[in-house]
Amino acid sequence: MRTVDVSEVTRNIKEMCIEANYFLSEDMKEAMKRAADTEKAPLGRKILGQLQENMDIAGKDWIPICQDTGMAVIFMEIGQDVHFEGGFLEDAVNEGVRQGYTEGFLRKSVVRDPVLRENTKDNTPAVVYYEIVRGDGVKITVAPKGFGSENMSRVFMLKPADGIEGIKQAVLTAVKEAGPNACPPMVVGVGIGGTFEKCALLAKKALTRSVKKRSEIPYVRELEEEILEKINSLGIGPGGLGGSITALAVNVETYATHIAGLPVAVNICCHVNRHVTRAL
Secondary structure (H helix, E strand, C coil), X not given: CEEEEHHHHHHHHHHHHHHHHHCCCHHHHHHHHHHHHHCCXXXXXXXXXXXXXXXXXXXXXXXXXXXXXXXXXXXXXXXXXXXXXXXXXXXXXXXXXXXXXXHCCCCCXXXXXXCXXXXXXXXXXXXXXXXXXXXXXXXXXXXEECHHHHCCCEEEEECHHHHHHHHHHHHHHHHHHHHHHHCCCEEEEEEEEECHXXXXXXXXXXXXCCCCCCCCCHHHHHHHHHHHHHHCCCCCCHHHCCCXXXXXXXXEEEEEECCCCEEEEEEEECCCCCCEEEEC
């Protein structure tokens, strides 16, 4: 049995909230550069160049890459042989978010009630997902999610007979309807299987996978590549102003499902696809 003080969780999440909002991950930087090199439209290339310049300034001056510093989405993989001490784990998680968004001068975008709309003024509570895994490790992923792209996400409850073509059509429908509103070039997370809520969680988690890493399942890898090609043929382009690069990557995650269903979720992220992972 390994003991972890929750203060370590707080400290790391605080730092990760700031890091994720100030610095884009290396895989995303490489994808943006590759997009700028391959974009065919002159205006699209100009926009991609401006986005890269914005990222450079943010990192150099320690300011947010985007003014929408998102709602903190946190994935925690916790080994079953870990015992937390020093307080309640979820309180420690939210304290880390509070400190990160306050001390990092990040925009506070969370309202306490979805109807009454009173701002909590510290970006808490976070949206936290826990997964119990083997061993005594703790892995934390902080993924701030802006709502320009979040609002463009969709869940489709397809019929099994819709099959692979139905999945492709669902993803393309979501991207077409999003158009410029998702701040392209985007990363598209797709969840297939499970239940209504499980496929949405799969799609969200798919966004935290490196855009350089393709699925190990052959048909899923082919699906990722084909959908990406189809999305980039839509002509939406950088900033929604036309071009050949609408998406930087399509990440697909799958799960077992019921014989009567084929749930598909599409969770779109803008070019500021923020995520930081640490192991404690």
